[in-house]
Amino acid sequence: MAKKLTPISVEKAKPNSTKRIEIPDAGKPGLYLVIQPSGTKSWAVRYRLNGKPAKFTLDGFPSLATARKLAQEALDKVAEGGATPPWRNGRLGRPGRTLRRTISRRWRASSLPSTRSQTRHARGSRRLRGSAYGNAVLTRLPIVAEHNHDLTCRRYEPRGCLEVIIKPNNSETAVQIFNVHLGTGFFERRYQAHRLLEVIVGDSSPRVVLGDFNEWTRGLTTKLFSHHLNSAEPEQRAGKARTYPGVFPLLHLDHVYYNSSLKLDRISVHRSRLALAASDHLPIVADFTIDS
Numbered sequence: 661m662a663k664k665l666t667p668i669s670v671e672k673a674k675p676n677s678t679k680r681i682e683i684p685d686a687g688k689p690g691l692y693l694v695i696q697p698s699g700t701k702s703w704a705v706r707y708r709l710n711g712k713p714a715k716f717t718l719d720g721f722p723s724l725a726t727a728r729k730l731a732q733e734a735l736d737k738v739a740e741g742g743a744t745p746p747w748r749n750g751r752l753g754r755p756g757r758t759l760r761r762t763i764s765r766r767w768r769a770s771s772l773p774s775t776r777s778q779t780r781h782a783r784g785s786r787r788l789r790g791s792a793y794g795n796a797v798l799t800r801l802p803i804v805a806e807h808n809h810d811l812t813c814r815r816y817e818p819r820g821c822l823e824v825i826i827k828p829n830n831s832e833t834a835v836q837i838f839n840v841h842l843g844t845g846f847f848e849r850r851y852q853a854h855r856l857l858e859v860i861v862g863d864s865s866p867r868v869v870l871g872d873f874n875e876w877t878r879g880l881t882t883k884l885f886s887h888h889l890n891s892a893e894p895e896q897r898a899g900k901a902r903t904y905p906g907v908f909p910l911l912h913l914d915h916v917y918y919n920s921s922l923k924l925d926r927i928s929v930h931r932s933r934l935a936l937a938a939s940d941h942l943p944i945v946a947d948f949t950i951d952s
Contacts, residue, residue: 665693811842839870914942
C-alpha cells in the first residue's frame, strides 16, 4: 500500500543498483518518486489520456511540496484537455508543448564560467541578446536539486525565483537556497510576495531566501517575510545596510531571510572596487551555521 512521502523519506530513499524504481506518493495520487540505479532522483506524474497510460516528468528535482503542486497542475491541465497524446514511436514520452510550458517556463544559461571547485546553476526568466537572462547561483558545494519558480505577474517583465538545494560539507542536512529578483511595480511586488510565500513556506528544513526585493520602503513583502522568517540585516548605523546604488548607496533593496534551522554568525555589506565593477548593487555577505 502506498505511503505518504515526506521530505525526509524522499531524501533517504536509496537506489536499486540493477533497476529503476518508482515510489508512489499517497499524498498526491499519480505522483511518483523515480530513482535511477545511479542514484539520480526525479518526479513523474502518471495519468491516463484517451484511455491509454501516460507519464509526464517534472523538470529538475523540486521539493516534495512543489512537486505535488506541479503534479496537480499537470493533472488539471490533462483533465481540461490541454495536453497532446504523449506517444513517440510506440513509447511513452512527455506531453505536448502546451502542458510543458504551463508547468515550467525555463531556459538553461550556458554563458556562466564553471570550474572543478565551483558549481554553477542558472535559470533564465527571459532572453537577452540571444542568451538566458535571470537568476544564478554559484557554489562550491554539491547541488542535489533545483527548480525555477515563475513569479511573473500579468504583463510585467518575466521574473523568477531560483530554488537550489545544496549539501554542505560533512553534513547530512540539505539547505534550500531561494534566489529571487522581484519586480519594480507596487502591485507586481504584492502579487510576487504572496506567490513567493507559497513557495518557501513548508517543513522546517534549513532555508535561505535572498536577493533584490526592489522594495524602497518597508512594504508588504518586508512585513510578510519578517513575520514568517528571520531577517538577517547588516548593521543599520551610518547607512551600512544600504546597497544601492553601489557608488553612493541610498537604498536597502537587497535582503537575506532565513528560518530557525539556521544560526546567523555574521553579516555585512561588502565594499570594494571589484564589487562596484561587478554590479550596481553592493553584495551582502552572510555566514550561517546549521542549528543542530
